[in-house]
Amino acid sequence: MSNDVVVSLVGVSKIYKIGDQLLRALDRVDLQIQRGETLALMGPSGSGKSTLLNLIGCMDKPSEGKVLIEGKDITSLTHDELAETRALRIGMVFQFFNLISVLTAVENVEMPMVYAGIGTRKTRREKATEALDALGIADKANRLPSQLSGGERQRVAIARAIINKPAILLADEPTGNLDSQTGEMVLEALRRLSAQGQTTLIATHDPDVMAYAQRTLNIKDGRLA
Amino acid sequence: MREIATMAWRHTSRRQGRTTLTVLGIAIGFGAIIAILSLSFGVRRSVEATLSPIASDAIVLPVPREVYDSSSAGQGGIGQGGGLLNRLRASRIETVGIDQEIFNEIISTPGVVSHMGRSTPIPVRAIWRDREIRMTVTAIDPEGEKTLGQIVLDSGSWPGYMEGLASQILLRLRRVSVGDGITLVSDEGERYNLTISGIVGQSREARFGAPPNVPLLITFQTAALFTNDTSFSGIVLSTNGMAEAREVADAVQSGYPNLTVLTFEDFTETIERTLNQYSLFLLSIGVLAVAVAALGSANTMVVSTMERTREIGIMKATGAKNGFVLKGFLLESALLGLVGGVVGVIFGYVGSRILEYLVVRLNIGRLAGAAAGFSPYIPLWLIPFSIILAVTVTLISGSYPAWRASRLDPVEAIRYE
Numbered sequence: 001m002s003n004d005v006v007v008s009l010v011g012v013s014k015i016y017k018i019g020d021q022l023l024r025a026l027d028r029v030d031l032q033i034q035r036g037e038t039l040a041l042m043g044p045s046g047s048g049k050s051t052l053l054n055l056i057g058c059m060d061k062p063s064e065g066k067v068l069i070e071g072k073d074i075t076s077l078t079h080d081e082l083a084e085t086r087a088l089r090i091g092m093v094f095q096f097f098n099l100i101s102v103l104t105a106v107e108n109v110e111m112p113m114v115y116a117g118i119g120t121r122k123t124r125r126e127k128a129t130e131a132l133d134a135l136g137i138a139d140k141a142n143r144l145p146s147q148l149s150g151g152e153r154q155r156v157a158i159a160r161a162i163i164n165k166p167a168i169l170l171a172d173e174p175t176g177n178l179d180s181q182t183g184e185m186v187l188e189a190l191r192r193l194s195a196q197g198q199t200t201l202i203a204t205h206d207p208d209v210m211a212y213a214q215r216t217l218n219i220k221d222g223r224l225a
Numbered sequence: 226m227r228e229i230a231t232m233a234w235r236h237t238s239r240r241q242g243r244t245t246l247t248v249l250g251i252a253i254g255f256g257a258i259i260a261i262l263s264l265s266f267g268v269r270r271s272v273e274a275t276l277s278p279i280a281s282d283a284i285v286l287p288v289p290r291e292v293y294d295s296s297s298a299g300q301g302g303i304g305q306g307g308g309l310l311n312r313l314r315a316s317r318i319e320t321v322g323i324d325q326e327i328f329n330e331i332i333s334t335p336g337v338v339s340h341m342g343r344s345t346p347i348p349v350r351a352i353w354r355d356r357e358i359r360m361t362v363t364a365i366d367p368e369g370e371k372t373l374g375q376i377v378l379d380s381g382s383w384p385g386y387m388e389g390l391a392s393q394i395l396l397r398l399r400r401v402s403v404g405d406g407i408t409l410v411s412d413e414g415e416r417y418n419l420t421i422s423g424i425v426g427q428s429r430e431a432r433f434g435a436p437p438n439v440p441l442l443i444t445f446q447t448a449a450l451f452t453n454d455t456s457f458s459g460i461v462l463s464t465n466g467m468a469e470a471r472e473v474a475d476a477v478q479s480g481y482p483n484l485t486v487l488t489f490e491d492f493t494e495t496i497e498r499t500l501n502q503y504s505l506f507l508l509s510i511g512v513l514a515v516a517v518a519a520l521g522s523a524n525t526m527v528v529s530t531m532e533r534t535r536e537i538g539i540m541k542a543t544g545a546k547n548g549f550v551l552k553g554f555l556l557e558s559a560l561l562g563l564v565g566g567v568v569g570v571i572f573g574y575v576g577s578r579i580l581e582y583l584v585v586r587l588n589i590g591r592l593a594g595a596a597a598g599f600s601p602y603i604p605l606w607l608i609p610f611s612i613i614l615a616v617t618v619t620l621i622s623g624s625y626p627a628w629r630a631s632r633l634d635p636v637e638a639i640r641y642e
Contacts, residue, residue: 060636092542098542111543115543
């Protein structure tokens with residue numbers, strides 16, 4: 001396997017048991033994502049997009065097959081090892097921002113460093129402030145999420161996702177809950193990160209994302225087209 | 226850790242209504258425990274203060290130790306005209322006599338500084354105010370009584386040969402004055418005219434050396450005139466300290482295995498047992514209050530984890546380990562316990578003041594079984610102890626919700642609405 005492969009899925013299936021029935025959310029998926037690549041993941045609702053993101057994001061384990069993040073098979077990892085992988089190698093941006101309501105913007109950004117035990121309180125604060133500055137919201141650093149607009153919240157979420165320089169940034173409908181103008185600002189931020197070489201996988205319906213993505217993955221009924 | 230603490234504090238302070246109610250529940254529970262314990266400690270302190278004057282004394286009673294232990298021990302002593310002896314007699318338990326010879330040997334034990342002995346009640350016929358009456362007298366040792374007894378003279382002086390000390394009982398029967406005469410009649414019909422040398426004053430009810438519950442007190446010398454059978458109901462041996470009292474007690478006990486020799490420690494042990502039972506009862510009420518507080522705290526934490534399921538999902542999705550989530554919720558529980566414990570100490574103090582008011586002002590101390598007046602007492606160590614206990618209780622009650630939160634699946638948790 002090439003060193004440039006960040007994510008590799010080999011024959012990955014995810015099967016859920018609902019009552020007596022088995023639901024195959026992903027069906028023998030093979031995928032490789034190269035370092036620095038930007039991919040758009042498209043598919044109708046219920047096609048398996050979120051399941052795929054959860055598996056790459058080390059939030060879940062496959063029922064069959066292997067998921068390798070920078071060459072390391074996550075299927076054999078413990079809960080804590082998975083958490084550590086999420087903190088250090090994965091950045092997640094959600095449709096509904098998912099910030100911690102009692103923490104300020106800068107504190108939210110610091111948390112992945114806290115989880116991973118990186119730096120001192122002072123260096124963490126400096127790094128988090130820099131990340132917010134790069135996204136143009138350093139002046140909102142000490143505000144609670146409830147005091148920020150949707151676009152600002154999503155940019156805080158992006159800053160949190162990239163703070164540990166992850167191997168891959170996963171975004172699940174990052175503009176889905178924003179108006180077009182704010183969505184454009186968020187996309188611009190993601191585009192800049194891609195341009196800087198950040199490997200990114202974006203689940204989206206937004207044609208603008210497809211326009212700048214180097215590759216578009218289409219998923220239907222749990223299978224990649 | 227600082228970040229966990231920050232989150233715990235903000236979550237706790239954000240939900241003011243719920244936090245206040247939970248803290249109040251814990252505070253009331255622990256306040257009740259402190260107030261209840263203060264009552265128990267107050268009684269204990271009062272008893273110790275009452276007994277401390279006899280700390281360097283050894284008490285000799287004319288019953289074998291096993292009989293003493295199996296009787297209603299710890300009551301009577303040598304006061305009350307041999308209260309214990311009377312009860313033992315009433316229950317037909319055989320007692321051992323302490324005659325003058327044994328008495329002399331006992332009081333010459335090395336280490337004895339002073340002593341006091343009283344006879345068992347002696348039944349006599351008496352002629353008083355031209356009427357023949359039957360009564361009991363007790364022989365006392367005026368010198369010993371002056372140093373070790375609690376007899377207070379209301380008027381007159383201690384009795385000498387052919388003199389008697391009239392007690393409050395005689396005073397109640399008929400008016401009596403110093404200088405009055407009373408005639409005691411021996412079994413052989415000999416008459417002895419005694420003079421009342423003094424009147425015993427009202428004395429606080431106490432354990433040892435309280436005035437015997439008989440109408441007339443005379444000296445052993447006078448008693449020898451009309452009875453050959455003067456045995457002692459008890460002897461108090463005074464020493465220079467607690468250790469010496471123990472040594473004297475051991476020496477007398479080994480010389481006279483049929484007698485019971487008690488020290489301050491023996492009495493406190495007996496009283497301690499009684500107090501412990503009393504405290505245990507009160508404490509069980511307090512434990513119930515704390516159990517209710519613990520349930521309240523557990524309920525708050527369960528609701529809190531449910532409300533924050535999504536937040537737990539976010540934390541885990543962004544890299545938090547199970548331990549981080551667990552610590553966060555445990556710290557929140559501990560915080561509730563800490564604030565509840567501190568407020569509980571304040572409640573406990575106020576509660577103990579209210580109890581003091583009830584005990585002192587409304588004089589219900591006696592109903593609570595106190596020997597004399599007492600006030601609730603909070604020892605200093607009880608304050609940190611209560612706070613630590615409050616934190617421990619809330620930690621235990623919050624451990625299950627915290628554990629459950631830490632085990633949440635991130636995918637499921639983040640979807641939770």
